[in-house]
Amino acid sequence: MKIVTNIYYTLLLLIAGFPRVSAQATQTTNKVTGKLINERGTAVDYATISLLRSTDSTVVKGTLTNDAGVFVFNNIKPGNYIIKATNLGYAKMVSPPFVVQENKGPVIVPELKISNNVKVLTAVTVTATKPLIEQKTDRMVMNVENSILATGNTALEILQRAPGVTVDKDDNISLKGKQGVTVMINDKLTYLSAQQLATLLRSTDGSTIQSIEIISNPSAKYDAAGNSGIINIKLKKNKQNGTNGSLTAVIARGSSVRESQNLNINHKQGNLNLFGSLSHGDIPYSRTMDINRKITTNGDTNYFMQHTTMPQVYHYNNFRLGADLDISSQNTVGIVVSGNSNNERDLNYNQTKIGSSIYSVDSALNTNSEIRQTFTNFAVNLNDRFKLDTLGQTLNVDLDYSKFKNNSKANYTTYYFLSDGSLQHTPELLRNETPSDIEIHSAKADYTKPLTKTIKLETGVKFSGVKTDNDLRAEKYNGTAYINDTTRSNRFVYTEKISAGYLNLNKEYKGGSVQLGVRAEYTQSNGNLIGSTPVDRSYLNFFPSLFINQTLDKKNELNFSYSRRIDRPNYGELNPFVYYLDPYTFNQGNAFLKPQYTNNFELGYVYDKTINVSLGYSHTTDVIVEIILTQGNKSFQTNLNLATQNNYNLNIYTPYTIAKWWTGNANFNGFYSGFQSNNINGGNIDNGRAGFIFKTTQTLLFGTFKGEVMFDYRSAMNYGIYQMHARKNISAAVSQSFMDKKLNIKFGVDDVFNIFRNDIDSYELGNNFTIRQKGDSRIFKLTATYNFGNTKIKQREHRTGAEDENNRAGGN
Structure with missing residues (x-):
């Protein structure tokens, strides 16, 4: 190599x-x-x-x-x-x-x-309003900074409002009905697990976001990870000369009071551009979950009826500081330093009744747990952009280092009861501590050269290395003291190195363009559960891509795209540790998961640069799917490779104007996902179901008063072994500007009618269970934003050339 x-x-x-x-x-x-x-x-x-x-x-x-x-x-x-x-x-x-x-x-x-x-300077004020949704050639852009629904919300909450995007009960993100989305921030992915990514997105204030880009079929320039595409969250940077900024404060009420504050500040003078942000928040959240299971073992049937209340409090403190310096007209260097110090306290009160029928209780148990988690992160990016000539020849270089240090301390107390309600025996006491370290190094270079007036070459290389170290220290109480639980304690170390190179050729012609690309990635990974045989893998893959755009006339365009993608198992899915909800319900990783590969095809039509229609098909092999399996009376959640998944989707997006003061947009995404696999836990899977997502946003303008209403409906659908019930949500907000638009006050309500919930059934692979889950979804929010400094003269955003670094996200 x-x-x-x-x-x-x-x-x-x-x-x-x-x-x-x-x-x-x-x-x-x-x-x-x-x-x-x-x-x-x-x-x-x-x-x-x-x-x-x-x-x-x-x-x-x-x-x-x-x-x-x-x-x-x-x-x-x-x-x-x-x-x-x-x-x-x-x-x-x-x-x-x-x-x-x-x-x-x-x-x-x-x-x-x-x-x-x-x-x-003293007489002119420039104002410009972008539409909430913009359709561009290769991506859809959601202009968050112009939406009053964004202010006072977190990045995770805003993602749920993006066209074609859904977030499930475990914070897994799907695009057009498919999981495996690559999420980037400023063209860079965070190398986080799904749980850690959700934590980061919850702690990212909406007022710091400029836009969200949805790229359903990325080119070879991007990492090949992510079978359903890329979601790129663009954070705000300096747009104005002089010193300026904004201060946002939010007070909200769900089941408890929430509060958050965010400060953005920018300074641009001459060749120097400085920018930074600080965010703090205290976010309590609560949800309830009911799991009813019917388990038959050796001819005996038992019913497990669980009710769990899960209040939690999340605190976050984030910072981001950066500088760009124009050394010359051909060279710009930049540095971005970011980090966070967050903590979370989760309380789980789980009651389980067990009986031979749903009407009788033969025994019961209560498991109460307290989990305290801390998350700290420090990351630095050095970048340099070279303009080699005035003809468009450029070279961009990025160097990145990130260090994540997380820890979780959990205490579990389980009480066992007889049918008459008396204690069966002494309560069982367990405790865990799980320190986790992630260290990331990455270097990349991107080179662009126009070969002729109509032909452009793009090429580049990238090298990344990741090491995760997870140490599970489990203890049980023996009546006098806590001792090491050798059946659960373990340490899992995972390392991964990826070497990649790509080549893109773009040819423009009258009325259209063609881009042909290929990316090569060589992966070396090692998963080592101490005391077990390490799982070593190395493989070389090629990922071709093709994009064709054709303008038929002034109002009609066609486009076609194809790309091959890969999803490597994320770090949490590979981690074989066992995590308990109660003695009969737990989660376990799978160190033997293989990568999944997807071929994506998409045909699109654009009318008048506004109405967008696309038809897509994808075929995935060794698809990684969450599965619930049964061992005796115990049920556990893990991930397995199924044979194939076929996905068909139709996406329609259109903006519209009802009156000068009333505009809106609508997005319909219909899809069919079918899964097939043989001999999974002694059974076969062959299912599929059509589903759809419909979202619409109405924007009302009356002078400095602005109102928005959003409706979101997700039909019943299948994913793997899960049958998900329909979900719906209506959110609304109004805002008013004061003090020559320097001060903005907004009041909004998420899930106005408190009807959004996650309900799931499963009857595959011998399972017979239902999950009914209701979260803290109706939130009343009051937000105040004050803009200070030079707000009169706006210039285009100054960007370095180092915002093209993208990496792979992990899993729970």
């Missing part, structure tokens, strides 16, 4: 050094280029530049300066010209005349200087 890596690096360097003469030979020599600066000598980015004939001031072409202040006009006919530059907050600037001659080489206009216009 080292030889392959060296060859790839050599090819990358050769491509980066590809003689520029070949690229320039395909272009006209009649080119005009220059740079725009302000009175301080700083580059003015995204200014409007017009090329005019000097004889009659006729506009010939127009463009914008890039973030280095550089502008370029290609294919200019010989003649006499002038340059006009305009930008908000500056006076108009016109250059001296210059001449373009045939085949005399590019014309470099002397550096242009534009002056501040104080009168314009």
